[in-house]
Amino acid sequence: MISRLPEAFFDAALEDLSDILHRCVHTGSSIGFILPFSHEAALTYWRDRVRPGLRQGTLDLFVAYGDGRIQGTVQLIQATMPNQPHRADVAKLLVHPDARRRGLGRALMTALEARAVELEKSLLVLDTRSSDPSRVLYQSLGFQISGEIPNYCRNPFENRLEPTTYMFKDLSLLPVVKTVG
Template structure:
């Protein structure tokens, strides 16, 4: 992967399916680098591919999941998703899921740019409340705070550590757009 400025774009469902291998590689690399994003080791390429096929493609086709990617010299180095599949009494809300930046491309503003595009898009859809959760103390938590997300609280023993049999709390956050 080359070291050029990342281009941010939304993937259509057709593009999403065309880039499943690249997205699986990104997810696999992030999990193996310690990202606590619902997976534990051992975590295979096949499991990463299954996640994208089973959990992302169908909602994207249905129009309830928007997927952004960050590309550097054509390579996918980051991704984030906006889940708009909310109950009928919450049409103003959406959820951020799976903010991923390849370990070799972190600390370059890619996550911040992905989130900015996601927030603009959400506002354009009339979604004025964005929610997310992150493992308490994770590297992403200060990023979200710097983006003006408000901490609601923590839930103890919410998620398992990707490397060892240990539970961690998660922090629930929101932002009014």
């Protein structure tokens, strides 16, 4: 089950979210963190970086539930500059390593896109380490590569720099779905 997590339920989800982030970093996911990465650092990220966006209404946090706990998450971050009301960023698509290859990433992205359309966003933007397998998922969902920046991010395990790929999806090209009733 995929749902948008309201801020009122954030504290109850914090441990699961932190566990997912911690495990994803330790399995090499390209999400901005490097080793060593503690569970406390994961808690701090969610409390200090994500919760304020939820509170301010500039961030939507989606979660995938399975086996009685959160198994995946993704964020839709609305652009805050006056010349970008049509745009939003996709951030931190995370699926617990034990729950991968079950379609959770795709389901999370589908829910995120539906919310973006509801918010009248016509452009989604994201970046991912060029070698990350998530790039294949994004392309299968209709994201296009806009470019690659060499030496953009540090490898989570080694002291070497890697390229990052920037991608976008033009939501204005999606078919309009009309509801009856």
